[in-house]
Amino acid sequence: MVQSTRMMNRGAVLAEVFRLAPASRKQIAEATGISTATVTRAVDSLIEEGLLLEGSEIVSENRGRRAVLLDVVAGRSYVLGIDLGASNTRIIVADLLANPILALDEPTPSDLNAPELAEWLATEVRSAAGSNWPLVGAVCLGLPGAVNRTNRSISNAHHLTQVEDSRFLQRFQAAVQKVVMIDNDANLALLGEQRFGAARTSPTAAILTLGTGLGAGIAIEGKVLQGERGLVGEFGQLPVGPLGTKLEHMLTGPGILRRAAEAGVELHSPAELFAENDKGGIETLRAHFDHALLIALTAITVSCEPNIIVLGGGIAKSLTSSLHRYESALEHNLRMSPRLLPAALGDFSGALGAVVASLHAVYSDLGMQQESLADLPVSQTLTPEAIRRVQGGRSAPRPFQPEPIIR
Structure with missing residues (x-):
């Protein structure tokens, strides 16, 4: 005693x-x-x-x-936060007080198979840490899919299916030779926004990420909900369109381009859907998008009554001027509306959330009680400006030569 x-x-x-x-x-x-x-x-x-x-x-x-x-002694240990996306991979190295040491934003070589992708990511991570690698105390990896907490399997990663292959995580963990925590990328993005971004004032909040895929995270009283099979927040699976079209296919970049092609509307990028133009059929496509987004926002609102819903991802950047319209629609339908805010941390929300998760693991190993971690780290150094100052990403992925796979 x-x-x-x-x-x-x-x-x-x-x-x-x-x-x-x-x-x-x-x-x-x-x-x-x-x-x-x-x-x-x-x-x-x-x-x-x-x-x-x-x-x-x-x-x-x-x-x-x-x-x-x-x-x-902030440099006694370091952590890595990783957000592996279908299009880009973001990595942040930080010290014990959450001071960012290095930030990388790399195109993801999505043409590699599962073991090759794992080896590429391990190489990037070890290179990012450099001489500090022996002092890395925790690694957290955000993935674009549902993470099963029981067996650490990944599902619903439709745009980066390699991570569903069990060899991916096995090979990555073997290559870095450290315990790797994993979570859904949207969950980590919400954690990042709650500690350092748009949701800092709201213990009960949610995030909706719209890009290559659709992700959502929910936090109640400061705790991000995960679920045993990782399906909490997978609103993109809702069959809301004609013939059961999933919500994800109506709100993501690939879905927008596919629906435009089906309607005979020429779009070179999803962003054109939100620009002022006179292309025939564009108004109908935008109306369908707005209706689908309202469904997603309504589902999130009735699931947890968040005070704030953060919108992140590439497509969300085109919606900033429209957020008040969606708030008005929610108010009309539900007699209440959470505040809709753009992600304050930009593209690094997920990686920053992974840093927070990694730091909590290190703090726990150092003897801090779980209940004392809720407001840590308190450092305000993990800002978009600080990330830009230490960013060392390259415009193209470095050449990767996979090692022979032993079968």
């Missing part, structure tokens, strides 16, 4: 330093309700472990006393 209490105090002190740093022992004691003597013992132990360091002195309490400020 003594050992358990000591470890709980240690975890509480560590979490508070991460929350307040730089901070004095007295500030930590006041914030945690733990005695100064107990805080001092925990701090001394954490300094010895190389987790904390003593910095500058400050005058405190108007009595001329000096207090030593404590800070986190």
Whole structure:
């Protein structure tokens, strides 16, 4: 019992330093309700472990006393957040305080088979971490499909089916030689927007991503819902169109182009659907899109009554000026409407959410209690501006030579 209490105090002190740093022992004691003597013992132990360091002195309490400020050794460990998409792959390397070290935005070589794609991704990840690779404490991978939490299988990844092959995850984990956490990319995008983006003020929120595929994530009271089989939020599977056409096929880029071709309307890109033009049939196509999007937004609203729905993905960028119309339609139909906001983190929402998940895993391994992780990391360094400053992506994927597959 003594050992358990000591470890709980240690975890509480560590979490508070991460929350307040730089901070004095007295500030930590006041914030945690733990005695100064107990805080001092925990701090001394954490300094010895190389987790904390003593910095500058400050005058405190108007009595001329000096207090030593404590800070986190941010470079003691690093994490990787990965968002593997059908079109692009985004990777962020961050330290213990969520300071971004490097960000990559690479075209995904979707023509590779499952083992080859895994090897390519492992090469990119290890290269991104560089000399810090031995210090990487956690890796989180966002995938465009439903993630089964029981057996870690992937389904419904229609635009990147290689990840459904069990060899993909096996080969990737073997190549990086680290435990890899996985989740649906929309779930991680919502986590990123709740910690650093548009949904920061809303514990109950949702995200709808519209791009090559359709994804959705739901959070209630700050917890992103996953489901045992990962099907929570898979609204794209709803059969809402003629002859059971799935919602995803009416709202995604490939779906828009396919429906335009069927209607005899020439569109060179999905973005043309939302531009002002006089192409014959465009108004009908846009009306069908708007109706399908309203179905998706209604389904999300009645499922959890979110205060905010964040819209992300390439197609969502074309909808910013129309969000008030969708809010009005929801208000008319449901007598209430969540706020509809564009993703504040842009294309890196999913990778940033994966960073948060990775950091939580590291924090837990360091002894912080689960209930203390909800507002961590508190750093505001993971902003789009900071990501741009450390971004080192290339315009084309590096040549990849797959290793022979042993059968």
